Amino acid sequence: MTRDATPPAGNGESPVQQVTPLKSLGWQNVFAQQISVDDMHATPPVRVTEVHRSGLRVLGEGIDMMVPPRADATVGDWLLLDYNLPSASQLLERKSLIKRRAAGHDRSVQLIAANIDTAFIVTSCNLDFNVARLERYIALAFDAGVTPVILLTKSDLCDDPAPYITDAEAISADVAVLTLNAKSDEPASKLAPWCKPGQTIAFLGSSGVGKSTLTNALSVSEVAATQAIREDDAKGRHTTSHRQLHILPNGCAVLDTPGVRELQLTDAEEGVAEVFSDLDDLSTQCRFNDCRHTSEPGCAILAALERGDIDEARLSRWRKLVAEDQHNTASLAQRRSKDKAFGKMVKQAKKLKSK
Ligand SMILES: Nc1nc2c(ncn2[C@@H]2O[C@H](COP(=O)(O)OP(=O)(O)OP(=O)(O)O)[C@@H](O)[C@H]2O)c(=O)[nH]1
Numbered sequence: 002m003t004r005d006a007t008p009p010a011g012n013g014e015s016p017v018q019q020v021t022p023l024k025s026l027g028w029q030n031v032f033a034q035q036i037s038v039d040d041m042h043a044t045p046p047v048r049v050t051e052v053h054r055s056g057l058r059v060l061g062e063g064i065d066m067m068v069p070p071r072a073d074a075t076v077g078d079w080l081l082l083d084y085n086l087p088s089a090s091q092l093l094e095r096k097s098l099i100k101r102r103a104a105g106h107d108r109s110v111q112l113i114a115a116n117i118d119t120a121f122i123v124t125s126c127n128l129d130f131n132v133a134r135l136e137r138y139i140a141l142a143f144d145a146g147v148t149p150v151i152l153l154t155k156s157d158l159c160d161d162p163a164p165y166i167t168d169a170e171a172i173s174a175d176v177a178v179l180t181l182n183a184k185s186d187e188p189a190s191k192l193a194p195w196c197k198p199g200q201t202i203a204f205l206g207s208s209g210v211g212k213s214t215l216t217n218a219l220s221v222s223e224v225a226a227t228q229a230i231r232e233d234d235a236k237g238r239h240t241t242s243h244r245q246l247h248i249l250p251n252g253c254a255v256l257d258t259p260g261v262r263e264l265q266l267t268d269a270e271e272g273v274a275e276v277f278s279d280l281d282d283l284s285t286q287c288r289f290n291d292c293r294h295t296s297e298p299g300c301a302i303l304a305a306l307e308r309g310d311i312d313e314a315r316l317s318r319w320r321k322l323v324a325e326d327q328h329n330t331a332s333l334a335q336r337r338s339k340d341k342a343f344g345k346m347v348k349q350a351k352k353l354k355s356k
């Protein structure tokens with residue numbers, strides 16, 4: 002897969018052209034192709050804009066209602082609304098999906114958000130800035146099929162943002178890096194290339210980095226609550242209570258996710274390989290297929306390290322991400338096979354009972 006850091010091309014719309022209600026909700030050709038014109042009337046498309054325990058809030062053309070909760074849908078998803086039996090509404094195939102391993106002992110996958118076009122990975126020009134965390138978010142975005150853009154906030158609060166920019170730009174040639182003061186009028190103009198009608202964007206990052214401030218800056222009205230930050234530790238308090246999809250005045254949708262503090266990678270092997278594509282390519286030259294690049298003879302990675310061609314710290318972050326991803330993926334596989342075995346047992350027990 003090749004990528005570049007250029008923003009999405011305009012969908013042919015001119016500024017004067019009216020943005021339809023569906024388009025401002027993020028309706029695109031990839032979804033339209035999944036439904037016939039006749040079905041558009043019988044089962045109109047609706048987008049999941051809020052996820053609550055009691056149900057999903059869906060919006061469509063002239064539609065704003067709650068449908069029963071379902072495990073297979075998340076915020077950002079498109080459903081073909083079945084008026085008679087909303088729980089039977091068809092889930093449309095996704096363009097992208099951000100997921101993560103659920104917290105706690107339950108190792109199930111948690112759906113975070115669907116059909117995001119661009120994820121702004123937000124961090125500030127202060128103690129929050131952490132290359133390893135950025136790499137994780139970027140790997141996750143790549144893996145989800147979402148275009149990542151690094152967004153460095155609070156440029157006004159630091160003497161010189163240049164070192165942050167240099168470090169961020171070194172992460173991947175395929176990821177654009179922006180720096181701004183989220184509290185100024187910069188967000189609208191700097192983010193404009195990605196925030197077009199029909200596009201869905203999201204801000205990911207730690208608490209207090211400015212995600213709500215950015216959403217507010219792009220909106221006419223204040224839609225997301227911001228809260229004062231604790232200056233001493235550069236951490237903010239958690240102010241986002243549930244996931245929401247905000248429709249901006251210009252017809253772009255913002256998915257405002259709760260602060261994802263401890264992001265774990267799940268099945269993100271491809272994303273990790275993309276962020277570290279140089280190391281991944283190099284590893285194909287190792288003598289052994291299953292080389293762990295620790296002490297194996299003929300290891301191309303270790304040879305490059307010795308020559309000083311690769312950065313040791315970056316190599317160790319790569320190793321850590323690969324290991325973490327393998328661990329999470331293995332746990333999931335284990336759980337799935339356990340579930341399968343249990344299902345089989347239940348089936349057999351039922352069979353025996355009915356005999
Ligand atoms: N000076 C300055 N302050 C900023 C900037 N971005 C955010 N802030 C301030 O930082 C604090 C936290 O910003 P929020 O937008 O609430 O952060 P958040 O990422 O939404 O935080 P959570 O909702 O907890 O995830 C607020 O007081 C903002 O006004 C910036 O670029 N410059």
Ligand SMILES: [Zn+2]
Binds near residue numbers: 287292295297300
């Ligand atoms: Zn090797």
